[in-house]
Amino acid sequence: MKKQDHIRQDVNNSKKNSYEIIFWIVIMAVCVVLFVLSRFMYKTGKYVQVRVDGKIVATYPLEVDGEYTIKGSNEGYNTLVIEDEQAYILEASCPDGLCIKQGRIHRRSQSIICLPNKVVVEITDDKGESDEQEDVDAVAK
Amino acid sequence: MQLQNKSRKLAARGMLIALAFVLSWIESQFVFVSIAPGMKLGLTNLVVLIALYKINEKEAVVINVLRILLVGMTFGNMFSFIYSLAGGLLSAAVMILMKRGKRFSKVTVSVAGGIMHNVGQIIVAMIVMKTTAVLYYVFVLWISGIVAGALVGMLSAGILKHLEKVEL
Ligand SMILES: [Zn+2]
Numbered sequence: 155m156k157k158q159d160h161i162r163q164d165v166n167n168s169k170k171n172s173y174e175i176i177f178w179i180v181i182m183a184v185c186v187v188l189f190v191l192s193r194f195m196y197k198t199g200k201y202v203q204v205r206v207d208g209k210i211v212a213t214y215p216l217e218v219d220g221e222y223t224i225k226g227s228n229e230g231y232n233t234l235v236i237e238d239e240q241a242y243i244l245e246a247s248c249p250d251g252l253c254i255k256q257g258r259i260h261r262r263s264q265s266i267i268c269l270p271n272k273v274v275v276e277i278t279d280d281k282g283e284s285d286e287q288e289d290v291d292a293v294a295k
Numbered sequence: 296m297q298l299q300n301k302s303r304k305l306a307a308r309g310m311l312i313a314l315a316f317v318l319s320w321i322e323s324q325f326v327f328v329s330i331a332p333g334m335k336l337g338l339t340n341l342v343v344l345i346a347l348y349k350i351n352e353k354e355a356v357v358i359n360v361l362r363i364l365l366v367g368m369t370f371g372n373m374f375s376f377i378y379s380l381a382g383g384l385l386s387a388a389v390m391i392l393m394k395r396g397k398r399f400s401k402v403t404v405s406v407a408g409g410i411m412h413n414v415g416q417i418i419v420a421m422i423v424m425k426t427t428a429v430l431y432y433v434f435v436l437w438i439s440g441i442v443a444g445a446l447v448g449m450l451s452a453g454i455l456k457h458l459e460k461v462e463l
Contacts, residue, residue: 188434208425
């Protein structure tokens with residue numbers, strides 16, 4: 155009786171183990187796929203796209219240095235700086251200042267997000283459709 | 296006797312919520328700064344796991360939702376609230392289903408919960424910010440979900456072992 159119980163438990167355990175192995179194979183396979191995808195996206199992008207509340211408000215070339223003021227929602231602002239083919243937020247009106255702490259970006263698909271101002275700064279490869287494209291020179295300081 | 300039982304049960308649930316509250320505070324101190332502000336590691340899954348294995352599914356969900364509401368009202372903003380709601384509910388749902396299957400260890404269940412916690416947050420970030428830019432971070436979040444989930448899983452397995460003879 156006891157022996158039978160043991161055998162049953164062993165069978166149960168090995169069944170359990172094979173599910174565990176499948177789980178980890180799937181998890182690791184996704185890992186590899188995501189790694190390859192993010193590598194692919196690691197290339198330096200061409201443009202800096204600025205979105206406020208989902209709408210593209212401006213696109214700047216990453217090669218051209220400049221300082222721009224982004225008017226975010228709720229009267230907020232973010233000062234975007236493009237320098238040495240890198241973009242970052244120098245100054246912002248948001249209380250948390252997290253967008254400043256997110257640092258410099260230059261790779262395709264990388265982004266800086268300012269939640270309070272609903273501002274997304276994203277590196278892209280194409281200019282993209284602008285909803286209300288501002289004149290690049292007009293906002294350049 | 297009946298009353299004693301009831302108050303003991305209440306005290307145990309109160310303690311779990313308090314523990315979740317502390318864990319939420321701890322994880323709000325470490326921000327994934329370079330990812331999306333407001334995202335959390337999912338340490339509170341520790342409490343969900345304990346409630347899930349020690350009490351039952353319903354209680355685990357109730358404790359989790361109470362925790363999210365309390366933390367959201369105390370030290371969150373609207374965004375961190377919807378992040379934790381999405382991450383918390385999705386990971387709890389997956390952990391419940393995996394536990395029901397009876398085929399996975401606690402650590403594995405926790406790892407799946409950790410990953411789903413981050414997946415839920417990413418989905419919300421894409422909706423809130425109306426951008427797919429956050430997808431860039433999926434790889435990093437996937438890994439951090441595995442690591443956080445494994446740590447939480449091992450910790451809760453240890454705690455559950457100590458609680459073996461205690462009835463909650
Ligand atoms: Zn900001």
